[in-house]
Each structure stands twice: as structure tokens, then as C-alpha cells.
Amino acid sequence: MTDTTASRTSWYARPAVREWRCPPPPAEVRAFHETLPGYAPTPLTEVPPLAEELGVGRVFVKDESARLGLPAFKALGAYWAVHRILARQPSGTPLKLVTATDGNHGRAVARIARRLGQRAHVFVSGGVHPGAAAAIEGEGARVTRTRGSYDLAVRAAADAARAEGSVLVQDTAWEGYEEVPAWIVEGYSTLFAEVDAQLAAAGAAAPGLVAVPVGVGSLAQAAVTHYRSRDGRGPALLAVEPTAAAPALASLTRGEPLPVTTGETVMAGLNCGTVSRLAWPVLRQGLDAALTVSDADALAAALDLGALGVSSGPCGAATLAGARAALTGAAAPARRGDLAVGPHATVVLLNTEGQEANPHGA
Structure with a gap:
């Protein structure tokens, strides 16, 4: 009702x-x-x-x-997912982690990538405050600011991950993208x-x-x-x-x-x-x-x-x-x-x- x-x-x-x-x-x-x-x-x-x-x-x-x-709280999910991703990689293989965010998830992925010696590329939706985007950059990630909604930023991140051969670490699922x-x-x-x-x-x-x-x-x-x-x-x-x-x-x-x-x-x-x-x-x-x-x-x-x-x-x-x-x-x-x-x-x-x-x- x-x-x-x-x-x-x-x-x-x-x-x-x-x-x-x-x-x-x-x-x-x-x-x-x-x-x-x-x-x-x-x-x-x-x-x-x-x-x-x-x-x-x-x-x-x-x-x-x-x-x-x-x-x-976002680091809980991101750490576990990246742990599972890295467990499948040959030891010492560098990765680029890609994600879209409204703020907190992207910063968590960026922090984890930096601590583990990996690279991160974070797509930030249009409504995110510049201070939140700056905090993600402060973690050493490349930040791409997108126009429009979070959903559009997710699409841009997925497209970039495919084009770059990177690993998408997204906290939403769609058909064909469910494991992470x-x-x-x-x-x-x-x-x-x-x-x-x-x-x-x-x-x-x-x-x-x-x-x-x-x-x-x-x-x-x-x-x-x-x-x-x-x-x-x-x-x-x-x-x-x-x-x-x-x-x-x-x-x-x-x-x-x-x-x-x-x-x-x-x-x-x-x-x-x-x-x-x-x-x-x-x-x-x-x-x-x-x-x-x-x-x-x-x-x-x-x-x-x-x-x-x-x-x-x-x-x-x-x-x-x-x-x-x-x-x-x-x-x-x-x-x-x-x-x-x-x-x-x-x-x-x-x-x-x-x-x-x-x-x-x-």
C-alpha cells in the first residue's frame, strides 16, 4: 500500500x-x-x-x-570484492580498478587500490560535491567527472573498463555483471x-x-x-x-x-x-x-x-x-x-x- x-x-x-x-x-x-x-x-x-x-x-x-x-561503511564491501578479484590473478599482476560513485564507494575503491599498489579510475556523477571528488583524487585515483546521474556514470565506468581491459568494481548489478x-x-x-x-x-x-x-x-x-x-x-x-x-x-x-x-x-x-x-x-x-x-x-x-x-x-x-x-x-x-x-x-x-x-x- x-x-x-x-x-x-x-x-x-x-x-x-x-x-x-x-x-x-x-x-x-x-x-x-x-x-x-x-x-x-x-x-x-x-x-x-x-x-x-x-x-x-x-x-x-x-x-x-x-x-x-x-x-x-563502503570499505567493507570494496575490500572483500577486491580481495576476491586479486585471488584470481597471478601473483604480482597489476590491475586497474574502475568504478562509478556518488562519493563514498569510489573513495573506498581508490583507498584500497592505493594500499594494495594498484591503480584506480573513478567516474563521479554530476551531483557529487567537488569536495568529495577531491577526496577521491587525494587517494591517488584518476577521477573523471561526468554530467548527469549516477546511472549514467555507471554506464561510463562500465564502458571504460571494457575499453581499457580493467576490472569494474561496481556495487550495483545488471545482466551479465553480477559476481563482483x-x-x-x-x-x-x-x-x-x-x-x-x-x-x-x-x-x-x-x-x-x-x-x-x-x-x-x-x-x-x-x-x-x-x-x-x-x-x-x-x-x-x-x-x-x-x-x-x-x-x-x-x-x-x-x-x-x-x-x-x-x-x-x-x-x-x-x-x-x-x-x-x-x-x-x-x-x-x-x-x-x-x-x-x-x-x-x-x-x-x-x-x-x-x-x-x-x-x-x-x-x-x-x-x-x-x-x-x-x-x-x-x-x-x-x-x-x-x-x-x-x-x-x-x-x-x-x-x-x-x-x-x-x-x-x-
Whole structure:
């Protein structure tokens, strides 16, 4: 079902998905990440004022503002994918890694290439702030700025990889290009394994709701794979997108993949018009709900998280904006019913980037 409210938030819900099950991610992914220099679990910060505001038992923010030396979670997927790629290459063979980005993924690929003595070529979409592009160049990568959307930048990167004989390291999949995006999704599984351990250490109940920001859908795919591969009902999974770029909501509402034309948004890392081919069937089967949030609401949420001690850019803060839209206000009783979120529930919000990752700031 869908509706539009005065706060410009659209809504889709399908609670029956919690009965669906899928295979788990590979167990060796987290063990690999633990071997990386500088690896440590990112904080899971409890924020009691948000629990009071949202009318739930406990709220935790998974804070990805400092992951492996970068201000976003993306290195988890990129490191695992590049590790798998290099394992297939003859020892000492140089590679050029090519990718397209709205910011964080490209910087992660560039950082990894530099550390491993490889080259990187990063295509940056038109909406990326010059400061984010400069940060990628600062990692030693060649940067090509493209005009237009992220989807167009992806096409340009794929074309360049074919022309150069380079390796495309993209976090979205299409027909004929699925293996590397699948490895990137597997890499994100470490984040959710950390959440499990951290909730247990905090004496918290298993989450009743996990809110995930959605661009092409790879992180949401990892969330669904993690929580729908285990026994028990599991949490409600809420996808949050910008109003200007919501292909997941459009596709879920239609019941089939539906590319959308994107507009401008401060949530640059979520400004994607097409759901990944790999992610779509998993999201369709395993997401409980999806909604969109405005730039103003995401920026306000980033400010509020900062005041509570959590560094967040608007992409990361979108989950707080989404939780507010779902759990408070006039539509909350029906939406809480769709999500089965009661007053004692534990809620996990994924803060996928720090303020440094998004020069738009808050």
C-alpha cells in the first residue's frame, strides 16, 4: 500500500515477508575483515532520547562515520570484492580498478587500490560535491567527472573498463555483471554480525526494527540476507530513500523493477535511479516497508544526531528521519502496526556515513 502525507513521505508495507528465508552470507567474510590493518567494530551507540521520542524501548545507532579510516561503511564491501578479484590473478599482476560513485564507494575503491599498489579510475556523477571528488583524487585515483546521474556514470565506468581491459568494481548489478556486486554485498555482512554481538553485549533484546538507507539497494540486500537467513521471525526491515530518488519504493509498489528519473538531493550517496539486479528479488521478498524522506528532514536528523554525539551526513541520518516518519505523527498507529513495533521494541538505525563524507554538511 502507499500513501502521501503532508510531510511528503510515501509508504509501502508488506508485513508477511518476515516468513521468507534465504541462504546466509559466507561466514569467512568477517574473519577476513578482522585481518585488515585498523579493523575494529564501529560503535553501536545507544541514544535514550531517541527511544523516548520514537516511543520504543531502546534505540541504537550503528555509527559508520569512521570505518577502516574512511567516513563511511563502503570499505567493507570494496575490500572483500577486491580481495576476491586479486585471488584470481597471478601473483604480482597489476590491475586497474574502475568504478562509478556518488562519493563514498569510489573513495573506498581508490583507498584500497592505493594500499594494495594498484591503480584506480573513478567516474563521479554530476551531483557529487567537488569536495568529495577531491577526496577521491587525494587517494591517488584518476577521477573523471561526468554530467548527469549516477546511472549514467555507471554506464561510463562500465564502458571504460571494457575499453581499457580493467576490472569494474561496481556495487550495483545488471545482466551479465553480477559476481563482483555479489561480493560487495557479502562484504557488508560484517556490519550486521557486529550489531548482533554489540546488542548482546549491551544486554539488549534482538531488534524489532532495523532502518536501512537505500541507494542501489546493496546494503539493504545485505540486511535482508542477514536477518532472513536465520530461524525466528526476525526484525522488521525498513528501507529509507530520498523523495528525489526512490526506485526501491517505486519498484515495490509496482511489484517489478521500475527505474525512476532522479532529481537533486543532499543525500548524494542515495541518489540512484535503478535498483541493483541482484538486490531487487531479495528486497521484494524480504523488506517489510519502504518510505521516502525529504532533504529537510534528513538534514534535521543529521543535526540532531550530531547534538547527541553521533557524526552523520544526510545519507546516514536518513534512517532517523525514516524512523520518525514511521513511528511518530498521525500515520504512526497504522505504520507501527505494519511493522509490529511496540513500546518495548529495540530499534537499530544504520548511520552509514559521517559528516565528513558529505560536504553538503547539515
